[in-house]
Amino acid sequence: xxxxxxxxxxxxxxxxxxxxxxxxxxxxxxxxxxxxxxxxxxxxxxxxxxxxxxxxxxxxxxxxxxxxxxxxxxxxxxxxxxxxxxxxxxxxxxxxxxxxxxxxxxxxxxxxxxxxxxxxxxxxxxxxxxxxxxxxxxxxxxxxxxxxxxxxxxxxxxxxxxxxxxxxxxxxxxxxxxxxxxxxxxxxxxxxxxxxxxxxxxxxxxxxxxxxxxxxxxxxxxxxxxxxxxxxxxxxxxxxxxxxxxxxxxxxxxxxxxxxxxxxxxxxxxxxxxxxxxxxxxxxxxxxxxxxxxxxxxxxxxxxxxxxxxxxxxxxxxxxxxxxxxxxxxxxxxxxxxxxxxxxxxxxxxxxxxxxxxxxxxxxxxxxxxxxxxxxxxxxxxxxxxxxxxxxxxxxxxxxxxxxxxxxxxxxxxx
Numbered sequence: 001x002x003x004x005x006x007x008x009x010x011x012x013x014x015x016x017x018x019x020x021x022x023x024x025x026x027x028x029x030x031x032x033x034x035x036x037x038x039x040x041x042x043x044x045x046x047x048x049x050x051x052x053x054x055x056x057x058x059x060x061x062x063x064x065x066x067x068x069x070x071x072x073x074x075x076x077x078x079x080x081x082x083x084x085x086x087x088x089x090x091x092x093x094x095x096x097x098x099x100x101x102x103x104x105x106x107x108x109x110x111x112x113x114x115x116x117x118x119x120x121x122x123x124x125x126x127x128x129x130x131x132x133x134x135x136x137x138x139x140x141x142x143x144x145x146x147x148x149x150x151x152x153x154x155x156x157x158x159x160x161x162x163x164x165x166x167x168x169x170x171x172x173x174x175x176x177x178x179x180x181x182x183x184x185x186x187x188x189x190x191x192x193x194x195x196x197x198x199x200x201x202x203x204x205x206x207x208x209x210x211x212x213x214x215x216x217x218x219x220x221x222x223x224x225x226x227x228x229x230x231x232x233x234x235x236x237x238x239x240x241x242x243x244x245x246x247x248x249x250x251x252x253x254x255x256x257x258x259x260x261x262x263x264x265x266x267x268x269x270x271x272x273x274x275x276x277x278x279x280x281x282x283x284x285x286x287x288x289x290x291x292x293x294x295x296x297x298x299x300x301x302x303x304x305x306x307x308x309x310x311x312x313x314x315x316x317x318x319x320x321x322x323x324x325x326x327x328x329x330x331x332x333x334x335x336x337x338x339x340x341x342x343x344x345x346x347x348x349x350x351x352x353x354x355x356x357x358x359x360x361x362x363x364x365x366x367x368x369x370x371x372x373x374x375x376x377x378x379x380x381x382x383x384x385x386x387x388x389x390x391x392x393x394x395x396x397x398x399x400x401x402x403x404x405x406x407x408x409x410x411x412x413x414x415x
Contacts, residue, residue: 003094006112007087014121021079021125022314023071026060028261029128030236033057035071036258037251039064048251051265053198053211055160056129071259075127082124082131089138090115093388096138096145100353100392102399110395118323119307119384126313129161133385136161137363141392144356149184151359152177152191159195163212164374164382169366170195176362180355206270213270216277221376223283224290234276236264243268295373302372303338304331307384312377341393348396364389 042061067073097107143151158165174188198211220234246253
């Protein structure tokens with residue numbers, strides 16, 4: 001009952017305050033295919049979507065099949081789905097925490113607080129894949145707590161949704177999965193092959209060895225020593241403004257989506273991204289120390305920013321903007337929180353559940369460092385996707401403190 005009330009109450013309050021999913025995100029988001037094309041020709045559109053893996057836009061295609069090319073209906077579809085998934089993910093996270101040794105009342109209380117947080121309420125209404133990834137990470141925690149071989153399905157799903165999870169990462173994750181269990185070779189091999197399909201598709205059709213053709217455009221954001229002009233030539237939107245309509249399928253040739261926002265799946269972005277990748281790699285090779293220092297500084301800095309302070313998402317209600325002002329005052333506490341979580345994770349790697357926590361550590365490390373080292377922006381959004389791991393670690397730390405306090409209170413007095 002407490003879990004159900006904790007899930008429902010903040011959502012009803014947010015609804016009363018006017019928090020809604022933003023239909024404009026469905027039409028205008030840089031990683032979204034044209035909603036009209038997803039409704040008219042979903043298979044061709046997803047097949048020619050080189051900019052991103054097809055998983056998330058496949059969900060938008062389902063929304064369009066249900067509601068047509070209506071952005072408000074598609075946003076409502078995703079919002080309802082995300083709310084249901086939040087409830088399931090919260091229950092899974094609480095159950096996993098109990099399996100890892102957290103007392104039930106503390107697990108439920110912790111999950112209620114997480115599900116009532118401004119970050120979760122914000123990303124539930126953001127029609128994009130961060131919350132879907134958050135749910136998948138919660139499911140991964142639950143599957144690992146149960147020792148289930150089905151945990152291998154989560155990195156596969158992530159590879160179909162988010163290009164950050166390259167097949168090379170899935171191979172590494174699968175290797176650690178096998179080393180910690182000494183079984184499940186068929187699951188791992190099948191998972192790696194499935195995870196590789198979006199990358200193999202892009203390599204075969206577009207000669208791009210990644211599930212996203214934007215790698216070079218993202219990498220430029222991290223490269224040291226580039227001039228303003230060099231960075232501008234690799235800016236998504238500045239480059240797109242100079243494009244002319246191409247020939248061939250609309251999803252590759254249109255300069256703008258039918259609703260007006262730029263089409264960042266235009267075929268010309270592929271060659272531009274290659275040029276920018278070479279430019280970025282040359283700059284990094286010329287000054288690797290500056291690159292490393294800049295990236296590590298970014299890691300430290302962005303961990304002082306709460307996930308709901310994301311700068312590139314939809315419009316925020318006044319209550320959330322007020323919370324951002326408050327959150328800015330406690331950024332050192334935020335950095336300390338993440339530092340404690342990482343320290344505790346290292347301790348858990350020597351404990352009885354070290355296999356499960358090694359796999360979670362690999363995911364957290366990859367998102368944190370691959371995100372910062374290959375992409376200069378969006379770190380608040382990226383970190384949100386692994387917040388279930390931090391929630392679990394916080395619960396385990398709280399459990400240890402409660403247990404220690406109880407032991408001191410109940411032990412016999414010193415003679």
